Amino acid sequence: MRLPFYFLAISGGTLVQSTVVPVLGVGGIVPDVLVVIVILLALRRGPEAGCYTGFALGLLQDAIGGGPLGLQALSKAIIGFVAGDLPRWALTGNPVVPVAAAVLGTVADGAVRFAVLQIFHYPAAFSELFGSVILPQAGYNGLLAAAAIALPVFRTRE
């Protein structure tokens, strides 16, 4: 039961991100639906499921998007793991928690990617990237998470 669900979430999420989501861009900022999926699934299924889902989604995203393979797999695996561990410290039943997790997760995802990209001598400055890409995307993802927690599949357990 779980495996088809994960398969659907991973493949569907990646396809949606690469085809439909770019249309939802506002002022050049496109949300990262996959971060929201990883965070919400991790909050519900735990750190290991979050880590694997993040890795799989990120890997697919890297492969389809043409970026360095493993970059988003790494960042999303980490945020999936941390988000999955969150119910130990926070009351995830409170709707603020998943929304805040999506915002902070997006920032963390951006920061990890930037840090890893330094190995490959990525040219842009972090401050520039943070202000013009990561932060607006984090806000957008927060809004998406707020909308998504209304769906039963993403509703976190008390």
Place this chain on the structure above:
Amino acid sequence: MLELWSRYRKYTRLLLVCLASFVLLSYQQSRPNGLWLAEGIAAVAAPIQAAFARVHRGAVGLWTTYLEWKALRLDAERLRTEVTALRLRQLRQDELESENVRLRALLALRERLPVQTIGAEVVAREWNGFTRALTINRGRSDGLDRLAPVIVTGGVVGRVMEVRGASALVQLVTDPASSIAGVVNRTRAQGLVEGVAGGRMRLKLPAREEGVSPGDLVFTSGIGGIFPKGLPLGRVTRVHAAAGLFRIADLEPAVDVATVEEVLILPRGVLMDLNGAFSEG
């Protein structure tokens, strides 16, 4: 060892995943043409992506069509409202223009007439078949006299029959009780122009008088002292054979009294010939 593994299992797995990511990252550094894994995933994903994109484009197209249709419907509704408003405005403008034309013509006639006249507006109509009368918005306070002739640019409308404080009743030339002395313009044959119950008029001539034929114009003769000479009354449409003492000719009124809205009231007892004012108009 097993206990240690189960205690730190999740961290170990995270570490393994991170390691796998780093291996992938490092490995592809040495292969600038790309990894077979990425190529494989892309090869599988590309057709699905294409199908997805097609469905998405179709959905977006449908949505756009719906939005356009909605916008067009709103536009059509707005335009319909605008057209209705413009039609109403046009009707009002036409009405004003027609009123303007009538008033200008009446004003021109007033200026041509050598006597002082009073302008009045028709405010009511008595239209029952037995009597035919108009109520005008001028009365005693405006200096109106009983039996004063009422005219428009086309000719005679009738005479003031009853003067009230601020209004007056005008007996129309088509009223069955109306009788005005008339003359056939072409032959100068004289007779009486009377109203007929159906809203028309007739010219009653002595039986021996033969100088009338269809198409002849009939004017007031000035006899009787109420209507001045030379005001148009109507046109002969048919002449009946003489019967008894009289010969009857049907007249088409010079004025369509049903559509009269503004009139001029002449002073009573004007004896001069006013035909010049009408023929100039």
